[in-house]
Amino acid sequence: MEYELVCGLETHVELATKTKIFCSCTTEFGGEPNTHCCPVCIGLPGTLPKLNQSVVEFAVMAGLATDCAISPISKMDRKNYVYPDLPKAYQISQYDRPLCKNGYVELSDGRKIRLTRIHIEEDAGKLVHQRGNTLVDYNRSGVPLIEIVSEPDIRSIEEAVEYVEKLQMIMRYIGVSDCRMQEGSLRCDVNISVRPKGSEKLGTRTEIKNMNSISHMMKAMEYERDRQIDLLESGESVLQETRRYNEGTGCTEGMRGKEDAHDYRYFRDPDLVTIRVTSDTVAKLKAQMPEDPRTRLKRFESEYGLPEDDARMLIEHRRIADYFEKASAGIKNTRAVANCITGPIFARLGSEAAKDDFKVNVSPENLNALIKLLDSGKIRMNLVKSTLEKMLDTGKSASEFLNEKDLAGIDAETLQKICKQAVQDNPNAVKDYRNGKTKALKAVLGAVMKATRGRANPLETEAILSEIMKKAD
Amino acid sequence: MVTHEDILKIAKLAKLYVSPKELDRLTKDLNQMIAFTDTINTAAAKANDFDNINGLENAFRKDEPAPSFGRDEILKNAKNCEDGYFLVRRRV
Numbered sequence: 001m002e003y004e005l006v007c008g009l010e011t012h013v014e015l016a017t018k019t020k021i022f023c024s025c026t027t028e029f030g031g032e033p034n035t036h037c038c039p040v041c042i043g044l045p046g047t048l049p050k051l052n053q054s055v056v057e058f059a060v061m062a063g064l065a066t067d068c069a070i071s072p073i074s075k076m077d078r079k080n081y082v083y084p085d086l087p088k089a090y091q092i093s094q095y096d097r098p099l100c101k102n103g104y105v106e107l108s109d110g111r112k113i114r115l116t117r118i119h120i121e122e123d124a125g126k127l128v129h130q131r132g133n134t135l136v137d138y139n140r141s142g143v144p145l146i147e148i149v150s151e152p153d154i155r156s157i158e159e160a161v162e163y164v165e166k167l168q169m170i171m172r173y174i175g176v177s178d179c180r181m182q183e184g185s186l187r188c189d190v191n192i193s194v195r196p197k198g199s200e201k202l203g204t205r206t207e208i209k210n211m212n213s214i215s216h217m218m219k220a221m222e223y224e225r226d227r228q229i230d231l232l233e234s235g236e237s238v239l240q241e242t243r244r245y246n247e248g249t250g251c252t253e254g255m256r257g258k259e260d261a262h263d264y265r266y267f268r269d270p271d272l273v274t275i276r277v278t279s280d281t282v283a284k285l286k287a288q289m290p291e292d293p294r295t296r297l298k299r300f301e302s303e304y305g306l307p308e309d310d311a312r313m314l315i316e317h318r319r320i321a322d323y324f325e326k327a328s329a330g331i332k333n334t335r336a337v338a339n340c341i342t343g344p345i346f347a348r349l350g351s352e353a354a355k356d357d358f359k360v361n362v363s364p365e366n367l368n369a370l371i372k373l374l375d376s377g378k379i380r381m382n383l384v385k386s387t388l389e390k391m392l393d394t395g396k397s398a399s400e401f402l403n404e405k406d407l408a409g410i411d412a413e414t415l416q417k418i419c420k421q422a423v424q425d426n427p428n429a430v431k432d433y434r435n436g437k438t439k440a441l442k443a444v445l446g447a448v449m450k451a452t453r454g455r456a457n458p459l460e461t462e463a464i465l466s467e468i469m470k471k472a473d
Numbered sequence: 474m475v476t477h478e479d480i481l482k483i484a485k486l487a488k489l490y491v492s493p494k495e496l497d498r499l500t501k502d503l504n505q506m507i508a509f510t511d512t513i514n515t516a517a518a519k520a521n522d523f524d525n526i527n528g529l530e531n532a533f534r535k536d537e538p539a540p541s542f543g544r545d546e547i548l549k550n551a552k553n554c555e556d557g558y559f560l561v562r563r564r565v
Contacts, residue, residue, distance in 0.1 A: 135558035
């Protein structure tokens with residue numbers, strides 16, 4: 001029988017605020033254990049949490065960027081469970097009044113993955129298990145998170161990956177998170193079930209906790225899908241349970257069954273007052289938000305005349321898109337600007353994280369000045385590229401590397417002379433050309449380019465060459 | 474209505490042992506308690522009335538960092554610690 005995968009994701013995104021959600025401790029990643037802590041975030045009795053305004057604002061922005069409705073009234077609740085990563089024995093989260101509801105993320109094929117909700121909550125501490133003991137570091141305890149819950153709208157592993165990457169892009173774009181999976185600032189719980197293809201009824205689902213890389217998520221989903229299909233095929237049933245992915249074996253393993261399902265005894269946190277988000281606040285935040293990536297992609301195609309693939313590469317990271325726009329100010333040949341970024345500049349940025357940081361020692365103004373020389377016909381693209389490499393090596397501006405001779409271009413008389421010489425030097429190419437092999441002209445053109453160190457205008461040169469070659473004896 | 478099963482589930486979550494002969498009494502007690510608190514449902518109030526019971530809202534803090542406590546201070550009341558970590562017995 002053919003089966004269909006049904007999947008919904010719960011995505012935890014750490015917000016890029018300076019301080020924790022309920023106290024003024026730093027949210028900086030790393031640090032010696034238990035050095036970013038105070039009585040509030042280690043849950044000492046008698047302390048009073050106070051909500052960080054930026055957390056609410058960032059969450060509302062995340063909601064706006066995913067077409068959610070923003071709740072005018074919401075509140076914080078206590079989710080009770082006993083585990084050493086939570087010093088208070090409850091996590092402050094949102095239960096029945098999340099900040100944002102009913103949004104969606106659109107995939108490249110136009111399919112919408114609906115979002116049930118986005119709520120704010122505090123992160124837990126980090127546990128290091130060794131022998132029979134557990135070491136606890138509360139630096140991460142109280143770091144603000146948003147949890148983005150999707151409907152079970154995802155139908156394949158590829159869609160799950162695209163969904164997570166889209167979320168990552170959106171959240172980075174609006175600046176609410178750096179979404180670095182390797183640092184744990186984006187983590188996913190995957191709810192997964194299978195059903196006979198064509199069936200409307202949902203199968204029994206399992207939840208795989210805490211996926212912290214795309215490749216692990218893909219492997220875990222593949223394993224879990226096949227495991228569930230095998231169970232159904234052999235007449236057994238899937239047990240609703242929470243599972244963990246074992247990186248070593250590539251398998252998922254049961255953690256706890258439904259019988260042990262937690263009763264979280266949610267109730268309103270009496271220490272925290274009602275959150276009211278007025279329409280004025282929403283309007284103000286909307287005005288602050290940068291253009292969303294979808295609109296920007298379309299604009300890059302229409303305004304700058306970029307092919308979709310180039311535009312896509314540029315808009316993926318906001319800093320790169322901003323850089324491109326600055327470097328393109330007043331430029332005719334904006335594709336050359338795009339090529340400089342996606343070519344020489346990208347070649348120096350290895351990882352996605354490096355692209356996101358986009359630390360490049362050529363300012364957009366310097367790139368702009370370089371491309372202006374191309375626009376005005378003073379230099380050619382190959383000289384642009386080699387000069388850009390030197391600029392990237394040193395951080396200096398183009399004028400440091402281009403001498404007067406480079407910028408002078410070539411006067412018509414000299415070019416004519418060089419072309420004649422090139423024709424004389426390549427009799428075979430001329431013969432081929434006259435016999436109808438028009439491509440033979442390129443060989444002669446190459447010789448001219450070499451002789452002029454790329455300063456000749458290729459179109460102009462081609463015209464001169466074809467004229468000479470037609471009448472030459 | 475609270476049933477024997479509910480009592481056993483609550484006992485399990487609370488990590489309590491309930492003997493079979495206690496079941497009837499506990500079930501009856503809990504049903505009575507719930508019946509008593511049910512009185513609140515007779516109040517003429519809508520769910521929204523409880524949204525903001527003390528009239529306070531938006532008590533926010535600015536996102537400005539302040540120094541954290543020293544680690545020695547943080548670990549001072551811990552029963553056990555090791556290398557700057559709290560040390561607890563492993564669970565699960």
